[in-house]
Amino acid sequence: MIQKLKGTKDLLPDQSYKWQILEKKLNKVLENYNFKEIRVPVFEYTELFQRGVGETTDVVQKEMYTFEDKGGRSITLRPEGTAGVIRAYIENGMSSLPSPTKLWYNMGMYRYENVQKGRLREFHQIGAEIIGTESYLADVEIILLANSIFDALNIPKIKLNLNSIGCPKCREKYQKILKEFIGKNLNNYCDTCKSRFEKNPMRILDCKESKCKELNANAPKMIDYLCDDCKEHFENVKRMLREFCIDFKIDTNIVRGLDYYTKTVFEYIDENTGLAILAGGRYDGLVNQLGGQSTPAIGFATGVERLVEVFEQYNNLDDKIPDLYILSSGMEENKKAIEISEYLRKQNHIVEKDLCDRSFNAQMKYANKVRAKNLLVIGENEIKTGLAKIKNMTTGDEKEIKLDCSQIHNYLMA
Secondary structure, three states: OOOOOOOOOOOOHHHHHHHHHHHHHHHHHHHHOOOEEOOOOOEEEHHHHHHHOOOOOHHHHHHOOEEEOOOOOEEEEOOOOHHHHHHHHHHOOHHHOOOOEEEEEEEEEEOOOOOEOOEOOEEEEEEEEEEOOOOHHHHHHHHHHHHHHHHHOOOOOEEEEEEEOOOHHHHHHHHHHHHHHHHOOHHHOOHHHHHHOOOOHHHHHHOOOHHHHHHOOOOOOHHHHOOHHHHHHHHHHHHHHHHOOOOOEEOOOOOOOOOOOEEEEEEEEEOOOOOEEEEEEEOOOHHHHOOOOOOOEEEEEEEHHHHHHHHHHHOOOOOOOOOEEEEEOOHHHHHHHHHHHHHHHHOOOOEEEOOOOOOHHHHHHHHHHOOOOEEEEEOHHHHHHOEEEEEEOOOOOEEEEEOOHHHHHHHHHO
């Protein structure tokens, strides 16, 4: 038997309906904030992620699914959403649209990383991007949007951690100071950190190796070296969040795992597990870096697998069950069952009927298994008289009713 690959997961019907509930709620929140959906290809030229995500990141160095296609081109399955969205924004001339442009996506991502609970090699992210404004108001709106999502999903135990990692101007000064600090113990860092020392020393702060974490414990903080513009921007963000009673904590360890981030970065942490379930930040240089005109932007992404797990903890997610099961046997009887089923389905009722030519006994067992709310029997006598009995499977009450589509609909609506 051929089995699924490690790090992938079959989403079966007893789970997929939970995703549908969550996605419907998120779609409504995003619509209320006037974000428009975008869908981009599952694979792109490898250069897009090398330039956009950053060559010194774990994603590019260790985790991407990269291959050569039949034309000899280097192709990569998308490991994250923002780079592809920005490529589409540039290529399709979306800068000519009213600014800012507000986009969202729900897409599968691919990273070759250690498989663990809530983290797979094929996973899904829902993300939102605001492109075309450098104002702190966009930072506030993207955080308010995230808060609204957690409110809509009834997820209470979430904390917001906030940081600023500055702009290239203030980062240049900070990196010199950081290199002095790290350089004293560089030989004790892992090989990956050593390779990042010259090109991107800030990436060393994101290392997950325990020995590197210990060495970084007393490292200087970027937030202490912000230039006046970055400092003012961050103070405005914090002030406005306080105005709207958004609780947050400053966490100077947040640097995010992708190179394109600037200024405001943030993470929402599940208090029960301590895991980040939504994260993002500003990326003012990415559009220019990928060949477009200099355009500021900010966004976030949430891992759907992990979000669904948390969603389940706080919500009763019972699957929808049939409003009616119709038992029938014989050509005329089946024809009537199909007629009634199709009418009721168009009225938004969930209706099931026999598709296997089973006996009435077997059909009854199936109706019980699918937990149908009501039962309607159509036999030879029901066809002759035009009357049938409909049974409420919860109370056991039976009622005689005309074999009339609208009357059955009215009964189900009562």
